Amino acid sequence: MKITFLAVGPIKKPYAKDGVAEYVKRIGNYTQVETFDIKEEKYSAKTPRAEILMREGERILAKVKPSDFLIVLSDNGTGFSSEAFATKIGEVIGGRAGKKGMAFVIGGPYGLSKEVVDKADLLLSLSKMTLPHDLARLILSEQVYRAFTILKGEPYSH
Incomplete structure (x- = not known):
């Protein structure tokens, strides 16, 4: 199973860039992994927010395969303990969700289009x-790595 991380805009802070790279490398010991920085739209008072989100959303959805289990970060989303998150990832990897890949999406400053969320x-x-x-990207990559260590019973998770 391949895990794909999609985020609008690049990582700007060196600490986050280094941390995300390290966790992505570690995740690669368990499964295929790839990351994409989705081009961020230029923000201006003349461009409606909905149009900005639509353009970014089209770029995101172009990278998501129909066979991916799509996980979108949202302040309206479900929170999990690390153990419950690992269980969820284990269900997807185990095929119970009927998907062949897993894609995580982090939106830009204005969030995500309704199409992506839906x-x-x-x-x-x-x-x-x-x-x-940047911190959200770091925390997400660390928690995905932690999920794999929990699923494998490895000591990092303790």
Whole structure:
């Protein structure tokens, strides 16, 4: 199973860039993994928010395969403990969701288009607090790695 991370805009902070790279590398020990920085639209007062989200959403959905279990980060999403998140990932990997891949999506400053949110198989919340984009990417990649260690019974998760 391939895991794909899709995020609008690049990682800007060096600490986050290094951390995400490290966790993606570690995830690669368990499964195929790829990351995509989706081009962020230029924001201006003249461009309606809905149009910005639509353009970014089209770019995101172009990278998501119909066979992917789509997990979209949302402040309206479900929060999980690390163990429950690992169980969910295990269900998808085990084929119980009927999908061949897994894609995680993090939106840009204005969020995500309705089209992307509506296609989600799961809306995921990392926290009730608002997180900076770079930190959300770091936390998500760490939690996916942690999920694999939990599923394998490895000591990192303890």
